[in-house]
Amino acid sequence: xxxxxxxxxxxxxxxxxxxxxxxxxxxxxxxxxxxxxxxxxxxxxxxxxxxxxxxxxxxxxxxxxxxxxxxxxxxxxxxxxxxxxxxxxxxxxxxxxxxxxxxxxxxxxxxxxxxxxxxxxxxxxxxxxxxxxxxxxxxxxxxxxxxxxxxxxxxxxxxxxxxxxxxxxxxxxxxxxxxxxxxxxxxxxxxxxxxxxxxxxxxxxxxxxxxxxxxxxxxxxxxxxxxxxxxxxxxxxxxxxxxxxxxxxxxxxxxxxxxxxxxxxxxxxxxxxxxxxxxxxxxxxxxxxxxxxxxxxxxxxxxxxxxxxxxxxxxxxxxxxxxxxxxxxxxxxxxxxxxxxxxxxxxxxxxxxxxxxxxxxxxxxxxxxxxxxxxxxxxxxxxxxxxxxxxxxxxxxxxxxxxxxxxxxxxxxxxxxxxxxxxxxxxxxxxxxxxxxxxxxxxxxxxxxxxxxxxxxxxxxxxxxxxxxxxxxxxxxxxxxxxxxxxxxxxxxxxxxxxxxxxxxxxxxxxxxxxxxxxx
Numbered sequence: 001x002x003x004x005x006x007x008x009x010x011x012x013x014x015x016x017x018x019x020x021x022x023x024x025x026x027x028x029x030x031x032x033x034x035x036x037x038x039x040x041x042x043x044x045x046x047x048x049x050x051x052x053x054x055x056x057x058x059x060x061x062x063x064x065x066x067x068x069x070x071x072x073x074x075x076x077x078x079x080x081x082x083x084x085x086x087x088x089x090x091x092x093x094x095x096x097x098x099x100x101x102x103x104x105x106x107x108x109x110x111x112x113x114x115x116x117x118x119x120x121x122x123x124x125x126x127x128x129x130x131x132x133x134x135x136x137x138x139x140x141x142x143x144x145x146x147x148x149x150x151x152x153x154x155x156x157x158x159x160x161x162x163x164x165x166x167x168x169x170x171x172x173x174x175x176x177x178x179x180x181x182x183x184x185x186x187x188x189x190x191x192x193x194x195x196x197x198x199x200x201x202x203x204x205x206x207x208x209x210x211x212x213x214x215x216x217x218x219x220x221x222x223x224x225x226x227x228x229x230x231x232x233x234x235x236x237x238x239x240x241x242x243x244x245x246x247x248x249x250x251x252x253x254x255x256x257x258x259x260x261x262x263x264x265x266x267x268x269x270x271x272x273x274x275x276x277x278x279x280x281x282x283x284x285x286x287x288x289x290x291x292x293x294x295x296x297x298x299x300x301x302x303x304x305x306x307x308x309x310x311x312x313x314x315x316x317x318x319x320x321x322x323x324x325x326x327x328x329x330x331x332x333x334x335x336x337x338x339x340x341x342x343x344x345x346x347x348x349x350x351x352x353x354x355x356x357x358x359x360x361x362x363x364x365x366x367x368x369x370x371x372x373x374x375x376x377x378x379x380x381x382x383x384x385x386x387x388x389x390x391x392x393x394x395x396x397x398x399x400x401x402x403x404x405x406x407x408x409x410x411x412x413x414x415x416x417x418x419x420x421x422x423x424x425x426x427x428x429x430x431x432x433x434x435x436x437x438x439x440x441x442x443x444x445x446x447x448x449x450x451x452x453x454x455x456x457x458x459x460x461x462x463x464x465x466x467x468x469x470x471x472x473x474x475x476x477x478x479x480x481x482x483x484x485x486x487x488x489x490x491x492x493x494x495x496x497x498x499x500x501x502x503x504x505x506x507x508x509x510x511x512x513x514x515x516x517x518x519x520x
Contacts, residue, residue: 129160
């Protein structure tokens with residue numbers, strides 16, 4: 001008999017995630033909309049099972065991440081220096097990942113420790129890539145710019161890039177001596193180098209994102225955002241883009257190439273299939289989809305054991321009750337904020353930070369919305385739940401601003417991080433102002449509306465303002481805070497929240513109305 005005819009094509013499967021953030025456990029943020037219903041999704045044991053099921057369909061599979069594997073993590077990972085997150089990705093056999101901005105939360109030296117290991121930790125088995133993160137002194141990347149993986153007889157090149165604006169959203173101290181280069185120029189540069197090395201396909205792992213307006217996690221309706229602007233300018237050598245950062249779901253095709261993002265927390269797997277001509281090794285077709293990580297499958301036993309081990313290690317600290325909330329406190333997502341940008345949890349955090357730093361003369365406290373990572377349900381609040389709300393470990397800084405500088409800082413909330421987008425700061429009780437989005441940039445806040453305890457804020461008077469260390473260093477593009485004088489350091493932001501909950505329990509849900517939106 002004749003031998004079976006060999007398929008003339010080689011098919012390679014790429015399974016990607018983004019913005020994992022150490023979310024090993026299925027929990028409150030682990031939801032997804034399927035068939036109009038909100039259902040639980042994600043969690044390392046279920047993610048592992050779905051990855052294995054997809055891999056069983058094609059043994060020529062590589063597993064990749066578009067960054068933010070760590071940082072802003074729940075206690076189960078953050079308490080152990082993010083090693084559980086790395087261990088879980090290793091247990092799931094991930095091959096390569098780009099760095100994201102949160103990989104720099106504890107500084108780039110800590111990132112290198114997680115990659116290379118130390119006396120107590122073996123380090124990641126997968127490769128972190130950082131093509132556009134270079135040492136200012138040498139211009140050389142701090143980690144490899146790309147990796148080449150051979151699978152099914154073909155070579156696939158991966159370029160890892162984080163957003164150029166990373167310095168505006170991480171602590172300045174942790175990235176001292178580093179430069180973050182333009183994403184397009186970097187990817188195109190290394191794409192040329194990879195083509196010269198005879199790879200069959202080039203994949204960009206790009207930690208930058210956008211959004212689409214469709215209801216489907218697998219759709220691409222009116223895509224907008226920085227990642228799509230970047231993709232338009234990428235070399236035709238780049239065949240696929242895995243993206244992230246915005247925690248959105250989209251499956252787009254731009255200029256003939258897939259551009260995908262899978263929400264966050266391991267709730268979706270972005271599955272990109274590459275078809276190569278077996279003889280020429282040329283890429284001849286691509287296909288992409290987003291696959292839900294539902295919890296209606298058997299959890300992977302190895303990952304379940306890993307999660308249980310760290311849950312038990314963290315249990316005593318995580319389960320400690322630190323207070324009670326009289327009602328739900330929300331503020332971790334845009335849907336939980338008023339049209340003016342205010343939230344109940346944001347108000348609580350600002351009030352807690354003001355209370356903690358009055359000893360340093362604080363009169364006002366301001367909190368960035370991106371620093372609120374979870375909500376608090378009514379009832380008992382544990383340390384683990386509070387740490388999920390504020391997982392960054394920022395310290396508090398009280399500084400002096402003039403009234404005019406304070407107004408300038410408020411103006412920096414608008415068109416941030418991009419035109420039409422806003423980052424509205426939570427404000428402490430007694431401070432109030434009004435804004436109008438229809439007014440020209442730089443004058444959206446009504447100066448006459450800015451008051452402290454009912455008294456108009458004078459442009460020439462000085463005020464003691466508390467912010468976290470991230471904002472104090474100009475994070476989230478709030479550069480005015482860098483000009484603040486007479487800086488006095490305070491305690492940790494989480495400690496301030498804990499003390500406020502403990503002393504105020506049962507903590508009432510604060511009234512809204514500190515920030516007023518007067519225009520459309």
